[in-house]
Amino acid sequence: MASEHHLEADAYRMAQWQFGQAAERLGLDEGMREILRSVNRELTVNFPVFMDDGSIRVFTGYRVQHNLARGPTKGGIRYHPQVTLSEIRALAMWMTWKCAVVNIPYGGAKGGVQCNPKALSNKELERLTRRYTTEISILLGPESDIPAPDVYTNARIMGWMLDTYSMQKGYSVPGVVTGKPLSIGGSVGRTDATGRGCVCVIAAAAQHLDLQLEGATVSIQGFGNVGSAAAKILAEHGCKIVAVSDSQGGVMNPRGLDVVGLLQHKYATGAVKGFPDSEAVIREEVLELPCDILVPAALEGQITAENAPRLQAKIVAEAANGPTTPEADKILEERGILILPDILANAGGVVVSYFEWVQNLQSLFWKEAQVHTQLQEIMERSFRAVHEMAARERVDMRMAAQMLAIQRVVEAILDRGVYP
Ligand code: NAD
Numbered sequence: 001m002a003s004e005h006h007l008e009a010d011a012y013r014m015a016q017w018q019f020g021q022a023a024e025r026l027g028l029d030e031g032m033r034e035i036l037r038s039v040n041r042e043l044t045v046n047f048p049v050f051m052d053d054g055s056i057r058v059f060t061g062y063r064v065q066h067n068l069a070r071g072p073t074k075g076g077i078r079y080h081p082q083v084t085l086s087e088i089r090a091l092a093m094w095m096t097w098k099c100a101v102v103n104i105p106y107g108g109a110k111g112g113v114q115c116n117p118k119a120l121s122n123k124e125l126e127r128l129t130r131r132y133t134t135e136i137s138i139l140l141g142p143e144s145d146i147p148a149p150d151v152y153t154n155a156r157i158m159g160w161m162l163d164t165y166s167m168q169k170g171y172s173v174p175g176v177v178t179g180k181p182l183s184i185g186g187s188v189g190r191t192d193a194t195g196r197g198c199v200c201v202i203a204a205a206a207q208h209l210d211l212q213l214e215g216a217t218v219s220i221q222g223f224g225n226v227g228s229a230a231a232k233i234l235a236e237h238g239c240k241i242v243a244v245s246d247s248q249g250g251v252m253n254p255r256g257l258d259v260v261g262l263l264q265h266k267y268a269t270g271a272v273k274g275f276p277d278s279e280a281v282i283r284e285e286v287l288e289l290p291c292d293i294l295v296p297a298a299l300e301g302q303i304t305a306e307n308a309p310r311l312q313a314k315i316v317a318e319a320a321n322g323p324t325t326p327e328a329d330k331i332l333e334e335r336g337i338l339i340l341p342d343i344l345a346n347a348g349g350v351v352v353s354y355f356e357w358v359q360n361l362q363s364l365f366w367k368e369a370q371v372h373t374q375l376q377e378i379m380e381r382s383f384r385a386v387h388e389m390a391a392r393e394r395v396d397m398r399m400a401a402q403m404l405a406i407q408r409v410v411e412a413i414l415d416r417g418v419y420p
Contacts, residue, residue, distance in 0.1 A: 073109035076150025142175030195229025197348015222298030
């Protein structure tokens, strides 16, 4: 049973299955399928890092570029003990589709290091980041491959990556990473962009379902960059955040949690558990509590055939990448629960990363209002495009988003031609 569960949640299998379904529906020829189902480049690096006690440890990291047809590749860096090459491949593939769904000129990439960042000191984390950046620097550059933060990486780590790459070049190259601090070329509005974009998509979907956001109840799995921003912005829209979890446990309050207070509590204690004016719940339970909108914002493979029958939400907005397995997808569809697929619902982050990169290339910086307006425009336009495709083809939103994305990538490949 355990291995079956693991198989079900395997991100690579999920990405391949989703692609296969959409490719079939689009009637892609076998050669094109083969191009798109494989990743273009993958680099594995095993590298030493001095630990604070003077010992040396060897870490394994990856950088994968899935497809380069639409432009330089873009994708986050993940630090997690369970990072594997196959997971990074899946995430890179999803990045290709995501950039195509929102129609920004990038291909997809992803990177990661197998490590437990919570068990590393600040200095160890810095040495690991600088050595990993050097190891993968043969792929990086503002014209070739541009990392950003993902699970357990952040602006500070992007700052070290920028500095390491720039030291090797001999001059500052701000456009080599996005999601970096404002002082070295970051963009206003990047930190909460994924959460904000997700809320734009939720708002558009709610309108179609005649669901009022004011007073709607929301449950959120994961309270990191994406989950906490989504919570904050949904609360600003009048939603009641009734439950939140992180890796250490969950909290709930049917009358609505005070999100600002919860953020302060998480910052001070490192966890959401123990928040005053809330009831403790088991981590996994947060997915199954009564709510209008469920926002998975943690890791892959969280909504499975096992728990999908018990979900009580009307909308599942996939802020995380790959939170729903194909088996669960089917169950939720049969139950009439609307899924806003990851490659659309969490694309806000890469959209503002794109704005950041454009600002870096032009050395000209935008005001926050401009970032928000343009993000909203792109997210609403993309929602409409996916929604229209779903209606026209009589498919669900995930299939529609995949089809739209794959079509755009195929068009780019055909326009470029196959080299040589
Ligand atoms: P993060 O490291 O800031 O936060 C991750 C959160 O998930 C933490 O609160 C952690 O405690 C929690 N978590 C981990 N395991 C959990 C579990 N089993 N149950 C409940 N909570 C758990 O990471 P993030 O940047 O917020 O990324 C979250 C998801 O969003 C990932 O799937 C990531 O790929 C995706 N995503 C992130 C961005 C971005 O801009 N950061 C963009 C698009 C998609």
